[in-house]
Each structure stands twice: as structure tokens, then as C-alpha cells.
Amino acid sequence: MGRMAYEEHTSISRRFLSWCAEAWSAAAEAEEIAMLDEATIRQISKDCAIAPDDLLQLVKAGPHAADEMIEMMRALNIDQSDVAVLHPALYREMQLTCTKCKSKSRCRHDLEAEIAGQEFVGYCGNAVNLNTMRADPELLQS
Missing domain, CATH: 1.20.5 (Single alpha-helices involved in coiled-coils or other helix-helix interfaces)
Structure with a gap:
């Protein structure tokens, strides 16, 4: 070898x-x-x-069950830390939704292909919340 x-x-x-x-x-x-x-x-x-x-x-x-949510927030330019601090109950709810998600494989694929920002609305249980956050300048990464 x-x-x-x-x-x-x-x-x-x-x-x-x-x-x-x-x-x-x-x-x-x-x-x-x-x-x-x-x-x-x-x-x-x-x-x-x-x-x-x-x-x-x-x-x-496990501790990485909602990693896709964090990656999706990054892909959408949402500051995950700000959401966790400003909206802790919503953040926990979103983690739980991500943990239970049946579309993790598609989500990971779209994140890796860098198309998640255009495709997530069709399968993400957190799509409504993510779109609301994307419209809030206070929650966007600088």
C-alpha cells in the first residue's frame, strides 16, 4: 500500500x-x-x-440530529446564534422538527450541492419559519 x-x-x-x-x-x-x-x-x-x-x-x-437545520440557516444567511438567543423556544421547536424530519437525505444532498436555498420550501418542515427569518434583517449574518 x-x-x-x-x-x-x-x-x-x-x-x-x-x-x-x-x-x-x-x-x-x-x-x-x-x-x-x-x-x-x-x-x-x-x-x-x-x-x-x-x-x-x-x-x-443524538447531538447532531438537527445539524441540517444549522446548515440550512447558514445556506440562507440566517445567523443561527441570534435565533437561538432571541427566539429560544422557536429554535428548540425547529430543532425538534429537524430531528423528526423524513427528508434528511434530500436536505443533505441539496446542502452539499449548494441548491438548498432554492429547494428547501418543497420538503423542509421549518420552511415557513426559515422564510420569516430570512425576511428579518436582524437575523441575517453580517
Whole structure:
């Protein structure tokens, strides 16, 4: 195996091991939260301003379950940090919508192809909110 092939193989192996570690960690976290008593889960969900079932679903989905939402905001020139600070409840709702989305594959494809900004309205559950944000100059990236 040549040096470049070896380095590429090593890079792929590292990324795969990193992905496995993240998946393992998310699964362990989901199990840990699922073992909490109902009162504790209700309190955590109240603190996060989401329903207990939604909290468990988000935890099970893992820490990157709504990454497409963040990437879509970037593609639309929306400042994700400003939205999270100025509209935290809406931001959490959008994360949950993204987590539950059945069009993630298309979304990722469109984001990679840099056509998401033109196509998202046809499949994105957050399209209405994203379009509203795009019209608000305070929420656009500088």
C-alpha cells in the first residue's frame, strides 16, 4: 500500500472510529436519561421547555440530529446564534422538527450541492419559519 493510500485509509478509519465513539456516547446518554424517574424527566423537560417525550426523542437522536437545520440557516444567511438567543423556544421547536424530519437525505444532498436555498420550501418542515427569518434583517449574518 502506497503512502497516500495508507494515509487515506488511516483518515477514513479515524473518522469512522470517531463516529462510532459519538454514536456510543449518544446511546449511553439516551439510556442514562431513559432510566431516570418520570419526575426527573418532567423537570428536565420543563427546564428545556419541551415535552418529556420530545426530550427523550432528542436524546435518542443524538447531538447532531438537527445539524441540517444549522446548515440550512447558514445556506440562507440566517445567523443561527441570534435565533437561538432571541427566539429560544422557536429554535428548540425547529430543532425538534429537524430531528423528526423524513427528508434528511434530500436536505443533505441539496446542502452539499449548494441548491438548498432554492429547494428547501418543497420538503423542509421549518420552511415557513426559515422564510420569516430570512425576511428579518436582524437575523441575517453580517
